[in-house]
Amino acid sequence: MNVHNQMEEYVSDRVRDIYRQLKEKESPWLTCSCESCILDSISYVLNRVAPHYVVSGRGAVYSSQVLNNSQLRADVDALAVEAIRIINSVQRPYHKLSSNLIAMSSQNEQQPFFNFPVLNGSVYDGSTFEPVIDAEITLKSKNGVVIMQDFSWPNPCRTYKSTKGSFSFWPESIPASKENEIRKFTFTAEAKASGYQTVSHAFEIVLSGEPKKRIYINNSLTMKIPDFIMFNS
Ligand SMILES: [Zn+2]
Structure with a gap:
C-alpha cells in the first residue's frame, strides 16, 4: 500500500x-x-x-x-x-x-521617489495575548485606502493562523519633486475582527526622496508599526 x-x-x-x-x-x-x-x-x-x-x-x-x-x-x-x-x-x-x-530597472525613469519600507505588525487578544486570527487590517492615508506595490500585497489584509497574527503592507512609491526632499506621511491602520472592538491607530513615516523607485524588497527596509491589542466587544 x-x-x-x-x-x-x-x-x-x-x-x-x-x-x-x-x-x-x-x-x-x-x-x-x-x-x-x-x-x-x-x-x-x-x-x-x-x-x-x-x-x-x-x-x-x-x-x-x-x-x-x-x-x-x-x-x-x-x-x-x-x-x-x-x-x-x-x-x-x-x-x-x-x-x-x-x-x-532600465525602464525605470530617473525620477525621484519616496520609497516606503515594508510595514509589519501583529494583532493580539488583550485578555489572552494570543494572536487574533482572521482580523482585517486596513491602511489608510488622508487620500483613502493606501495603494500597494502590487496585487500580492492586499489592502485590507488579513491575519492567518499560520503566521501567528502578523500582517504586512508595502505601500506604492510616490513621486518626489527632487532627491532628498523630506516629507512626512501620516497613516491610520485599523483592525477589525469578529467579536472584537475595532481598534485603530495613527503613525507617521518621514521619508527622504531617493533617486529612483525601489522595485525590490530589501529586508533591512522594514518598519514595525504598533501592535494591535483587541478586546471583546
Ligand atoms: Zn531562484
Missing part, C-alpha cells in the same frame, strides 16, 4: 500558478522564479499546512475534500504569496537577476 500526501500536488499547482501570475504581471520584486526557488516556496507552504493522506491510486488528483475546503484553499494561497515574497527577499548570490528585473 502506498500512502500519499495529496497536499503536495495541490500546493505545487497553486504555487506554480501564482508564480506564473506574478511573472505575467511583471511584479518587480519577483527577482527569481527558477525551479529551486519554486521548490523552496512549495516546501514553505507544505511545512505549514496539515498533510492530507490518501492511499494512492493511479492518476489520482486531489480529492474534493481539498477542493471543497475554501478556508484551506485561501490559507494555501496566502501562504504561497508569503513564501514567494520571503524567498525573493533573501539574498541569493548564486542566482542571476532575472532578465525581467534588469529590463524593469
Whole structure:
C-alpha cells in the first residue's frame, strides 16, 4: 500500500500558478522564479499546512475534500504569496537577476521617489495575548485606502493562523519633486475582527526622496508599526 500526501500536488499547482501570475504581471520584486526557488516556496507552504493522506491510486488528483475546503484553499494561497515574497527577499548570490528585473530597472525613469519600507505588525487578544486570527487590517492615508506595490500585497489584509497574527503592507512609491526632499506621511491602520472592538491607530513615516523607485524588497527596509491589542466587544 502506498500512502500519499495529496497536499503536495495541490500546493505545487497553486504555487506554480501564482508564480506564473506574478511573472505575467511583471511584479518587480519577483527577482527569481527558477525551479529551486519554486521548490523552496512549495516546501514553505507544505511545512505549514496539515498533510492530507490518501492511499494512492493511479492518476489520482486531489480529492474534493481539498477542493471543497475554501478556508484551506485561501490559507494555501496566502501562504504561497508569503513564501514567494520571503524567498525573493533573501539574498541569493548564486542566482542571476532575472532578465525581467534588469529590463524593469532600465525602464525605470530617473525620477525621484519616496520609497516606503515594508510595514509589519501583529494583532493580539488583550485578555489572552494570543494572536487574533482572521482580523482585517486596513491602511489608510488622508487620500483613502493606501495603494500597494502590487496585487500580492492586499489592502485590507488579513491575519492567518499560520503566521501567528502578523500582517504586512508595502505601500506604492510616490513621486518626489527632487532627491532628498523630506516629507512626512501620516497613516491610520485599523483592525477589525469578529467579536472584537475595532481598534485603530495613527503613525507617521518621514521619508527622504531617493533617486529612483525601489522595485525590490530589501529586508533591512522594514518598519514595525504598533501592535494591535483587541478586546471583546
Ligand atoms: Zn531562484
